[in-house]
Amino acid sequence: MIPPSLQANPSLDRWVGFPAPGVVRIAFGKVEYGQGALTALAQIAAEELDVAMSQVEVANAATGAVPDEGMTVGSMSVEVSGASVRAACAEVRALFVAEACRRLDCAPGQIDIADGAFRLDGAPSGETYWTLSPAIDLAQPPSGTARWKSQDQHRLVGTSTPRLDLPAKMFGGGFIQDIALPxxxxxxxxxxxxxxxxxxxxxxxxxxxxxxxxxxxxxxxxxxxxxxxxxxxxxxxxxxxxxxxxxxxxPRDLPHEVTEAASLKDMAATDLEEGAPLGGPSNRRRLQAAYSRPYISHxxxxxxxxxxxxxxxxxxxxxxxxxxxxxxxxxxxxxxxxxxxxxxxxxxxxxxxxxxxxxxxxxxxxxxxxxxxxxxxxxxxxxxxxxxxAPVSTAMRVEMTAELDAAGRLADWTTEIWTNLHVNRGRTLIETALPQGPPDLPPPNQATAFGGRLNAVPSYDIPAVRVKEHLVIHSPVRTSSLRGLGGPVNTYAGECFLDELAQAAGKDPLAFRLEMLSEPRARAVVERIGAVCGWAERGPGGEGQGLGLGYDRHRDRGAFVAVAARVSVDEEVRLEHLWCVADAGLIINPDGARNQIEGGMIMAASWALKEQVKLEGAGVASVTWDDYPILRFDEVPPVDVELIVPPGAPPQGIGEISLGPCLAAIGNAVAHALGTRLRDLPYTRDRIARALLAE
Structure with a gap:
């Protein structure tokens, strides 16, 4: 099978080249902006071609120089671009092996490659990619017949490799701000x-x-x-x-009320629905709750x-x-x-x-x-x-209704979401100032609304589910994509509500989740998170110390992720420890994967405890670090990340997977510590005080 990106850019020379002796040029359309994609994709190429990482030269992304793979979004660089890099390199390797066999008069099974040098029956043949390359025209489409390596053949994939982009950055270069032109x-x-x-x-x-x-x-x-x-x-x-x-x-003059997510309910919206309508009166126990996150900044x-x-x-x-x-x-x-x-x-x-x-x-x-x-x-x-x-991430309000049957099992689930656009690249900032003005926004549809519905239904076996989204196109400020889009907020809301449902059913939150998980990989991460965080010794809570967990399957099709958080709460929330167990299939660079997961957890912790864009007057009123606090280095707790790598599973995205479960774990830990629940992020001192006074 030819991966979609390779189908769209079908000439092999767009992906692979041998420009000089000892150098392999690898090109792909995804860019590096801190997620480690450059290193992981280079590892995939080096693995398939059997060259050393030191021989790989990654082409900088530029129009005409790399394949057009659109934007680098959705934690899909390894999952999508990686598949095309792997397939293209496997095709190129097969072409070179065929040429080597022709020259050496041997069968393909007699050839192996080490650091770009071809060996015949284990002995040097004198042929390399660079001696063979003049005879091979890579300006040809893939055949679709080349087979890439299986997991048991890997020597580079699955090993921790230093990031290729870090040396320049550590020594005063590597960023756009460092470019100086005559x-x-x-x-x-x-x-x-x-x-x-x-x-x-x-x-x-x-x-x-x-x-x-x-x-x-x-x-x-x-x-x-x-x-x-x-x-x-x-x-x-x-x-x-x-x-x-x-x-x-x-000039614009916004009232301060639009700062809060609840204001979205008062704005004109387009309604989009999925799933069967909610049934009429039922003898099952019905519970409701509403959660929110405010506008946040990058x-x-x-x-x-x-x-x-x-x-x-x-x-x-x-x-x-x-x-x-x-x-x-x-x-x-x-x-x-x-x-x-x-x-x-x-x-x-x-x-x-x-x-x-x-x-x-x-x-x-x-x-x-x-x-x-x-x-x-x-x-x-x-x-x-x-x-x-700059665009901010939209505020979201999530209202949920669930029904428990007579045995305390979750039988029905409804999510209702109020949100602005999560992907909004059509109207640029500069065009609002130019005489021609910006283009009109396209009418909303299921495609433009998808970001708000990610993980809108918890990742469990629930017999009946439905989602209703109220999409506010004309928002108070410009909104667009931020890590995870609406997925982290929906996971936060759903997983916190699940803890409320477990309490109503008189069940332990971890056991309640396992009752609804039939997928073995899902059960494995949830069971393991309970073991690593010491869930069995959790205690009744309500005394200022809390332990909570959160789980989801990223976007309902990707990685399986569980997070646990231990907190202490008096006037403020203090993070004591965070744990994560993730199954994201084949891991290319374990150190890079752990870094991404840990970074997502720390970002989520900052969202949970600190971050909120304030709106008033001309627009965003929080324009300095004093107005927009983020988690400080001395507030970051110990973070443990464990990776489960099942044999034969393809790689899945890493960069966004830990945010939602971490938000939920912190929310559930705070509720466990206080004995009362906060539903609106962030968990500031004022919100804690109001929650305690309301008891």
Missing amino acids: GMRHARVLRQPGPTARLAFLDEAAAWKAAGDADLDILTEGSFVAFISSSEAAAARAHAAAEPTTRWDT ASMSPSCGIAWFEDGRLRVWTHAQGVYPPRLQIARITGLPPEAIEMEHAQGAGCYGHNGAEDAAFDAAFIASRRPGAPIRVQWRREDEFGH
Whole structure:
């Protein structure tokens, strides 16, 4: 079988090449933004080709240089791109083995390869990939007949390999912010106070005065304003001087009430349903609960950056976005240039796990460069820009209804969700300022709504289930994808409600879950999490110490994941220990997998205890680290991650899998510690106090 990405990019030379003796060039369309994909995909290639990791040169993602695999999303780099890399390399290996057999007059079974050198019956043959490559044209489609290695043949896959991208980053390079081009000019963009605001007055004199002796160029088109200088400091000073005196017509004015997820219920929405309608009166016991998470930010460690250079009719753009091909089409629309005149190159950023300001910074730079040709333009956002203008992850409210039969078994489940869009790349920030304005949003449908329904039903054997989603298209602020989309929130809500149902049924929460799990791999992770966290000694709770767990199958088709959390609670929640047991099939790089799972748990812990975007006035009101606290290093507990690798299982995504179960584990641990339940994230001191007073 030929994997979909390889079918879409069917020429083998797009994926594999041998450009110089001892060097194997591997290309794929996924990008590295902190998840370790570059290293894992290189391991897969080295494994199938039987070359050393030191011989692998990974092509940097750039239009024309790598296959078009769209955006790097959904924790699917290894699952999707990895399958194509593996298949392409297996095809190439088979072609080279056939050529070696022709030259050496032998059968394929007599050939083996080590570090790119072909051996005949275990002895050196004098042939290598590089001696054979002139005779083989890789500009051909895959045959679909080449067989890749089985798990028992692996020598590199399944071993912990150092990250290829870390050395440059550790020694002062490796990020887009480190790129310095000759004659580079720096730009700061003056942002509108909301998408409807229109420029009424710009104090150019104040900007010129603040720039001092440095050269300054002010670009204005519609309500888009950029201050450009060869001095980054001068551009920043001009921006700072002009910002407070600029006047805008029709700025946005949001009431503070829209900060809370409950406000979504008062907004116009499109209703989408799956499953049979809820039945009428029943003699089963029916319970209901509502959970929520507020708007949250990416809170990337470094604000976004974009670089563009327009010269001789061609625009070259550097971006740390999640891909290079889709943004090219948006830049063409913004600049008026044909897509074939635009070259996109990926440069790594400080991590985003979704749609942050990376694309917008590149769009800024591309537009400015198209209007100011001849010199590279670098746009560096401020922290206030990143918090205030990058897309945020939507707030969500999840209301659930469940029925227990006479034996206390879960018989019926309904989830009702209120959410904004989780994937929203069509309306760019810059286009709200340009005269032509942004394109209209497409009408909502099941495809645009999928992000809010991920894991909307718990991953158990439940006889009857249904989901109703209220999709609010026109949200108070721009929303788009953040790690896991709606899946972590739905898992949090569902798994916490399951603990409530277990209590109502008079059953232990772990045993209650096992009653509803027939899948052996699911049972294995749940049983194992109970063993590693000491569930048998959990105790009755209610005395400030709590132990909770959460489980799901990622997106109902991927990895099986269980997390446990131990907490102590008085005025605030303190994390004492986190555990995770995950079955994600074949693991390419165990150390990298554990890093991703642990990182997801720490991010989820920060969401659970700290993070909330505050909305008011022109938009986002929490634009500094003081306004938007995140989990600190000294608040991170010990984290243990255990991987179960069943034989023969294909690899599945890792990057998003631990967030939902970890949110739920913390929620259930806090309820166990307090003897009362908090349902709205984050678990701040005020919410704890209100919950205790309400008892």
